Amino acid sequence: MKINIVKDSKAAGQAGYKLFKEQLDNGSHVFGLATGSTPITTYDAITASDLDFSDCISINLDEYAGLPGTHEQSYRYFMNQHLFSKKPFKESFVPDGMNEADAEIKRYEKIIEEHPVDFQILGLGRNGHIGFNEPGTAFDSRTHKVALTESTIASNARFFDNEADVPKFAYSMGIGTIMDAKAILLEAYGENKADAVQKMIEGPVTEDLPASILQRHPNVTIILDEAAASKLKK
Numbered sequence: 468m469k470i471n472i473v474k475d476s477k478a479a480g481q482a483g484y485k486l487f488k489e490q491l492d493n494g495s496h497v498f499g500l501a502t503g504s505t506p507i508t509t510y511d512a513i514t515a516s517d518l519d520f521s522d523c524i525s526i527n528l529d530e531y532a533g534l535p536g537t538h539e540q541s542y543r544y545f546m547n548q549h550l551f552s553k554k555p556f557k558e559s560f561v562p563d564g565m566n567e568a569d570a571e572i573k574r575y576e577k578i579i580e581e582h583p584v585d586f587q588i589l590g591l592g593r594n595g596h597i598g599f600n601e602p603g604t605a606f607d608s609r610t611h612k613v614a615l616t617e618s619t620i621a622s623n624a625r626f627f628d629n630e631a632d633v634p635k636f637a638y639s640m641g642i643g644t645i646m647d648a649k650a651i652l653l654e655a656y657g658e659n660k661a662d663a664v665q666k667m668i669e670g671p672v673t674e675d676l677p678a679s680i681l682q683r684h685p686n687v688t689i690i691l692d693e694a695a696a697s698k699l700k701k
C-alpha cells in the first residue's frame with residue numbers, strides 16, 4: 468500500500484487527480500468510479516483540467532435499489548452532476564436501481580467481465596465498508612444485492628427528507644469484483660474515518676472490516692487528509 472497523507476481534502480483532490488492523469492497517460496481505459504462526498508474534490512480537479520475521457524469507459528461501484536437514475540439521491544444523478552455532464556466518457560455504466568435484482572446482477576457482472584477495470588476509485592464507510600459491502604461481506608463476493616446496515620441508513624439519512632425515505636437495499640460490486648481492478652485508489656478524509664483507516668491499514672485482514680482486504684492487493688494507493696490519518700500508529 469502506498470500511503471499519501473496531505474493537509475486537507477482539497478489537496479487530496481489534487482493528488483487524486485494526478486493519479487487519474489497518470490493512469491490515462493499510461494493507457495488505462497476503464498475507470499471504476501465511486502460516489503459519496505469523498506471523491507468530489509478529485510472529480511472537481513478533473514473537471515477543471517483538460518483530461519479527456521471521451522474514449523474511455525466508466526463503471527460505477529453501486530446504486531440504491533428502487534431509485535431511478537433521475538432521482539436526485541441516486542448515484543447515477545450524482546455522477547451526472549459531478550462528472551459526466553462536464554467530462555463525458557464514451558460509455559458510463561451505473562447499476563440500474565429499477566431493474567429486478569437477478570437480472571441486474573447478471574447484467575452488471577457481464578459489463579465488468581467485458582470491460583475489466585484498470586483503475587478503481589473508492590471511498591470508505593465509517594464502518595470500513597467499500598462500495599456498499601458492509602462488514603461481514605465475503606471477500607470473494609461478486610456484484611450483489613445488499614441490505615444496508617442501520618448505521619449506513621442513518622448516515623445517509625441527511626440526504627433525504629426523512630430516514631424512512633432512505634432506500635434499504637442497494638446493488639453493489641462485490642469485494643472480489645473490486646479486487647480484480649488492476650490498480651485501486653482509496654480516499655478518506657475527516658476524523659470520523661480515522662478508526663476505519665487505522666484498522667484498514669494496520670489491523671488484521673478480516674471480513675469484519677471490508678477495506679482491510681486492500682492490504683492484499685498489489686497496487687493500492689491510499690490518499691488521506693491529516694485528520695483521517697490521525698490514528699495511524701506508524
Ligand SMILES: N[C@@H]1[C@@H](O)[C@H](O)[C@@H](COP(=O)(O)O)O[C@@H]1O
Pocket residue numbers: 501502503504505506528529589590591592593597598599619
Ligand atoms: N456507497 C457509498 C460508498 O461508496 C462511500 O464510500 C461511503 C462513504 O461516503 P462519504 O464519502 O460521503 O463519506 O458512502 C456510501 O455508503
